Amino acid sequence: MNTMTEAKRLAVVGRQKMTPSEAFVETLVAQGVTNVFGIVGSAYMDPLDLFPLAGIRFISVAHEQGAGHMADGYARVSGRHGVCIAQNGPGITNFVTAVAAAYWAHSPVVVVTPETGSMTLGLGGFQETEQLPIFSKITKFQAHVNNRARMAELTSRAFDRALLELGPAQLNIPRDFFYGDIECEIPQPIAIERGAGGERSLDQAAELLASASFPVILCGGGVIMADAQAAAIKLAELLQAPVCNSYLHNDSFPARHPLWCGPLGYQGSKAAMKLIAKADVVLALGTRLGPFGTLAQHGLDYWPAQAKIVQVDADAKMLGLVKPISVGICGDAGASAEALTARLSRRQLAGKANAGERIAAIKQEKAAWEGELDAWTQEKDAWSLEVAKGSSHMHPRQMLRELERAMPEGAMVSTDIGNICSVSNSYLRFERPRSMFAAMSFGNCGYAFPTIVGAKVAAPDRPAIAYVGDGAWGMSFGELQTCVRENIPVTAVVFNNEQWGAEKKNHVDFYARRFVGVNLDRQPSWAAVAKAMGVEGQRIEKLSDVGPALRTAANAQREGKTTVLEMMVTRELGDPFRRDALAMPTRHLAKYKSTAAKS
Ligand SMILES: Cc1ncc(C[n+]2csc(CCOP(=O)(O)OP(=O)(O)O)c2C)c(N)n1
Numbered sequence: 134m135n136t137m138t139e140a141k142r143l144a145v146v147g148r149q150k151m152t153p154s155e156a157f158v159e160t161l162v163a164q165g166v167t168n169v170f171g172i173v174g175s176a177y178m179d180p181l182d183l184f185p186l187a188g189i190r191f192i193s194v195a196h197e198q199g200a201g202h203m204a205d206g207y208a209r210v211s212g213r214h215g216v217c218i219a220q221n222g223p224g225i226t227n228f229v230t231a232v233a234a235a236y237w238a239h240s241p242v243v244v245v246t247p248e249t250g251s252m253t254l255g256l257g258g259f260q261e262t263e264q265l266p267i268f269s270k271i272t273k274f275q276a277h278v279n280n281r282a283r284m285a286e287l288t289s290r291a292f293d294r295a296l297l298e299l300g301p302a303q304l305n306i307p308r309d310f311f312y313g314d315i316e317c318e319i320p321q322p323i324a325i326e327r328g329a330g331g332e333r334s335l336d337q338a339a340e341l342l343a344s345a346s347f348p349v350i351l352c353g354g355g356v357i358m359a360d361a362q363a364a365a366i367k368l369a370e371l372l373q374a375p376v377c378n379s380y381l382h383n384d385s386f387p388a389r390h391p392l393w394c395g396p397l398g399y400q401g402s403k404a405a406m407k408l409i410a411k412a413d414v415v416l417a418l419g420t421r422l423g424p425f426g427t428l429a430q431h432g433l434d435y436w437p438a439q440a441k442i443v444q445v446d447a448d449a450k451m452l453g454l455v456k457p458i459s460v461g462i463c464g465d466a467g468a469s470a471e472a473l474t475a476r477l478s479r480r481q482l483a484g485k486a487n488a489g490e491r492i493a494a495i496k497q498e499k500a501a502w503e504g505e506l507d508a509w510t511q512e513k514d515a516w517s518l519e520v521a522k523g524s525s526h527m528h529p530r531q532m533l534r535e536l537e538r539a540m541p542e543g544a545m546v547s548t549d550i551g552n553i554c555s556v557s558n559s560y561l562r563f564e565r566p567r568s569m570f571a572a573m574s575f576g577n578c579g580y581a582f583p584t585i586v587g588a589k590v591a592a593p594d595r596p597a598i599a600y601v602g603d604g605a606w607g608m609s610f611g612e613l614q615t616c617v618r619e620n621i622p623v624t625a626v627v628f629n630n631e632q633w634g635a636e637k638k639n640h641v642d643f644y645a646r647r648f649v650g651v652n653l654d655r656q657p658s659w660a661a662v663a664k665a666m667g668v669e670g671q672r673i674e675k676l677s678d679v680g681p682a683l684r685t686a687a688n689a690q691r692e693g694k695t696t697v698l699e700m701m702v703t704r705e706l707g708d709p710f711r712r713d714a715l716a717m718p719t720r721h722l723a724k725y726k727s728t729a730a731k732s
């Protein structure tokens with residue numbers, strides 16, 4: 134933004150008369166808001182009218198869930214607020230899934246929820262529902278504007294809390310409160326600097342790390358959110374410690390760094406799992422150690438139960454919540470890493486003695502895993518072999534490897550929930566943070582596409598690529614309209630296996646292939662749908678076309694073009710999501726006996 138526009142965007146200063154709409158919009162300006170995602174509605178016509186003059190772009194989407202995910206993607210790339218707004222009642226309830234996803238991704242999304250008018254509240258008027266209880270468990274903070282004179286104060290607080298608590302904040306505004314005259318001052322944002330953590334816990338952590346013979350660092354989302362990658366690299370290099378990424382945070386440590394081992398968890402890196410299994414001390418840096426993120430995988434139960442765990446998290450409530458820990462540090466991942474580096478650089482490190490062996494082990498495990506991935510061209514279970522036989526379509530793994538090889542420098546990739554998207558975890562490597570956006574622990578299908586659209590708005594110069602299964606694409610392709618209308622060029626890679634594959638895997642493994650509702654027969658050609666919607670669409674049938682198609686599509690973004698690449702893949706299925714949570718069927722009633730597991 135140039136200085137002229139910047140100057141124009143300064144919020145009004147000093148206490149003065151204004152309308153609540155003006156107070157709301159000026160507070161957005163004070164908070165640096167330049168983009169708001171939503172669908173137009175009568176509930177907020179008055180402030181909407183001011184957006185253009187305030188320098189705020191209103192991005193008109195196809196579905197409010199899309200707006201919520203876009204705000205999430207925008208926030209995750211920029212580290213700033215993502216903002217969404219909608220019509221009271223149905224527009225607001227459409228936000229719910231996206232806000233829940235943002236909650237588990239710790240995204241500072243501000244959800245503006247205009248509400249039915251204060252004079253008819255409770256009378257069952259038009260588009261009325263209680264909007265605070267709906268979001269009470271998926272927001273970090275809820276502000277209700279109970280008096281129009283408090284519009285600026287409460288708007289400002291919602292923005293401050295979203296960043297302070299790193300998660301969605303709701304701003305609920307009875308729609309009649311946008312009108313009237315008030316006198317107020319626009320508050321300035323409150324900037325909070327997070328520290329390194331308590332001196333005693335840092336000393337204890339340094340003690341453990343200094344005496345470790347096989348220290349391992351696990352870098353989580355906190356490293357990304359705190360812009361702490363440089364600090365993490367410094368500490369890792371000092372300790373000569375292998376570094377794993379926490380689940381779906383493959384961008385928390387640069388993949389080309391020799392100490393990088395890859396992600397833990399579902400469809401993660403065997404190298405990372407084998408190395409962390411050897412740890413006597415783990416530094417969990419900016420991760421809550423979520424239960425799904427450390428599940429056994431590839432037959433490896435790798436979590437080092439005997440190791441001492443040092444956990445660093447900005448949210449004290451996360452310390453020791455999921456895994457037992459030896460030391461908990463409530464601090465900013467970057468500041469804590471720097472404080473640990475400062476302490477350790479003046480000490481003898483026990484791990485120095487065998488650093489050479491450790492480095493050799495990293496190299497060897499990584500080479501072994503790469504070799505295994507190269508050779509793992511297709512899934513080898515009975516179902517997969519059967520469906521791949523005689524099929525002219527691509528093996529999903531080979532197709533993912535080709536995408537990996539063609540991935541443009543600096544790309545941002547969002548991934549959806551599905552079997553192929555999950556398998557892609559092994560093939561997604563990043564050099565810079567704020568590059569990978571997955572649905573995290575909320576795991577909702579339909580997440581990836583709108584999220585990458587929001588990410589592209591925040592970082593228009595970076596290639597933006599969404600990986601989406603065909604089922605999830607059916608939920609989210611409507612946002613192609615947003616790409617066209619709003620000129621937001623992205624690339625969607627759609628995996629056409631004609632099935633809700635991840636769930637079908639459960640039918641295959643646990644329910645003797647009694648398929649109910651998992652086949653996606655008679656789908657349209659997604660490439661043809663794309664063309665009909667005014668974007669590029671291409672069906673990819675051959676492995677050799679995958680890389681060139683991705684590169685062309687990524688380049689076309691520079692010309693403002695959105696592309697849908699429809700990858701024709703077999704119905705093979707990788708390891709299931711929730712083997713941990715399913716059981717073979719037991720039946721007691723005679724009429725269902727035929728579906729019982731054979732013993
Ligand atoms: C909103 C939502 N609905 C349902 C599910 C359950 N679910 C998880 S994975 C999956 C299948 C995804 O199919 P697809 O997008 O085609 O990807 P594939 O598994 O075939 O690669 C479903 C239905 C979910 N996670 N989210």
Ligand SMILES: [Mg+2]
Nearest residue numbers: 602603632634
């Ligand atoms: Mg599918």
